[in-house]
Amino acid sequence: MKTNFERRVLPNGLTLLLRRDDQTRMGCLNLMVRVGSRDESPDQTGFAHLFEHLMFSGSKHVPSYDQVAQSMGAENNAFTSNDLTNYYLTFPAPQLEVALWLESDRMGFPLIDQKALDTQKHVVVEEFKERYLNQPYGDAWLELRDLAFQVHPYRWATIGKEISHIEQATLDQVQAFRRRFYAPDQMILGINGPYDLLQVEEWVTRWFGDLEPSGDIRPSYAAEPQPTGIRRREKQGAYPAPALYMAFPMPGRASEDYHACDLITDVLSRGQSSRLFRGLVMDRPMFSDLNAYVTGDMDPGLLVVSGHCAQGISIDDAENAVWEELYKIANHGPIQDELNKSLNQIEASLVMGRTNGLNVAMNLCYFEYLSQAGDLDREIEAYRKVTPDRVRAMAAKLLKPERASILRYLPNEQDDHG
């Protein structure tokens, strides 16, 4: 698999990645800003995400971002993670220069006033309630992050640690945040479409070239100390079933060990033949659903196993059953056949991902942020280098009780359908 792309860096530090795709009639623009919730202060959490909302409030020369985007036939949106904020736009291919004009104006000259801030604070508070507070187990990630991290800013979620942080955000704080992080040297621009590099470079220089770099160099984030004992938290309430979340610290996305960690979770729960699904959901039904996954964070993150207990199964028995599976992979590892299965699934997913131009542009930006865009094409090789013994060794190192953070939801007796 080879993604042919070109890379340029403007004098102001903006990185441009262009993948020419002559098969499509659509253009895709992806703009990744190197700022996420890990860059927030502990008493002002949720800022990166709130700011993402504010970036749709118009800019100096384009009062309504959405109206222009829609008038060019574009679909657009954005998301924020712990590590980054990502804006994207797909549009009929001839509209690329309009898209660059539109995007550069809000990145360089956003108009953020008190009214826009007040409105978006309300909107984000409703999002907080809708996604995290107003559904069963919705607060799991607020709780789990707080339990698993003690010093690193991954200890709060992108939505923020608490609603009051969003409600108390001031215009001055928001403007200071913009000046520091929303500058071309903090941005990676990915473009996919039927475009000529020289033309794209000229347009990007025209519209982004006069934006001022911030020169901000991020301090390294506080390293999380090695856990020294099992951490537990239980929540009792009107939950429909007991639920279990087990988190183990693991290396960051750029680490050499990342792929082995990811393969641990693939062997455990990728596909219907995986160990956890087949063993603990179907053959010995301890859970109604059970998954293992990695958070894939840039700094050391988490390997997580989570699920809801099956009817009539106690949370203790369910947790013990998971530990048995974790001990198995830590002691015996996977067999080569299991790894081959995961590798073919990963390859199929990567190939499918390449059919979508926006996905390609986004991945190029992400790998550039991690280290270099070309690593995108080396992903499958990185996975193929991992041996069963390496997976076993990583599992043995990571999946120990003294490294675990365990969050359990316990239904009130009258609510328990188990």
Added chain:
Amino acid sequence: MANPAIQRSRRPLPEETATLTWDWPQPWNHSNSYPKIVVLNQGNEPLLRIDIQWNHGFWFEQNFMSTRLMTRMLSEGTLQRNAAEWTSEVDRWGGQIRFSSEAEHTSATLLVLDRFLPQVWPLFLEAISEPAFRPEELQSIIRSKIQQWHIESQKLSFLAGRQLRQLVYPPYHPESRLSNPSDYEAITREHLLEAHRHLLSSKGMSVSVCGPQADKVVPGLIRDLQRTFPLPVVDSTSWTRLDLKEIPPPSPSVVFVPKADALQVSLRAALVWPPKTDPLYHGLKILVTVLGGYFGSRLMQNLREDLGLTYGVGARLRSYRDHSLMTIQSELSAGSEGLALEQIRFEMDRLGRELLSEQEWGRVRSYLKGQLMAGLDGSLALIDRYWDLESYDLGEDYLHEYLRTLNEISPAKLIELAAQFLQPDRLVVATAGPSA
């Protein structure tokens, strides 16, 4: 500092106008014309996608929930292989297989790397034609479904959505029937076999094959399909099909479902509209977009951007063969549902009274053309569009007609449609949230 040489206030002009053309899956002519098969020989990546669709779905089942459980159980083992063996083989070759049961059709989709087709295609056919429906696996699935039901039933959107269906559809309509744990518990292996016999037969089956190598593999696929599904196995029309054309217009109403510990209110509202095959449908689709179908819609602007009552509000059209359902949905701050509903009705009424400005209409038209273009870009998107239409016995002409409507319909015609179809006093509304 902005570069004064760049006139940022002036929007650049696109170099050329986007042209909207597309390829379309073509019928594959073969000796006895069975099964009906279309081919799209397109794509850059070494992937093959095969879809099989049957023209019956869960609305026509004799035992409630049997169709959905039957399709779920197709990936739980065959007469030749138990579930662990079958899933392990599919996963080994990186195949992605999905079975789904919708109201009016049932489908199976295979996505696989070209080089693994010989390994995965027989497994795909085996699951469809020789499912085992072993009781032990069925019980595991039922337990899991019941647990998921209990979790879902705690969500406000679930409660409001169920209430809305009961308000919209008469009691004899299959859509008015709401699932409960006892419905899952009542399902037996015999029910699954019966649903399988009636739904997944050769009758009413059609197929699409898509990928850069599609034409090379189709002859072999046809041979296998004819051998696996000889004509006719059973006449699926023996399942009674309700005449759904005669749905009485639902009575306008607002019903509230209380949930003690809720922090928000979920709002669901609906109107019953003509089906996708109706000549007015294109205009109605445009109308729904203006009302709540995109970021800049009237409802998003009013409820989210101006009033800050919600994270999101949307309106959309759900299509069935005999009608369509226009729905509005939002999760709102508690206590604001009265104001929100007032504003929803206001915006519906306004569309029937005031002409869209040239500016707004131009924006919506461009947005919808962009959406159409994106929906026809790439082989996987094209196949999705093909099935969107084939399910209603519509073809490529529908897209040309839609494009023509987008180019020609006037704001005056839209106001006329809104006055006829967006009547605020006909709205059926269900809300769920904390008691006052």
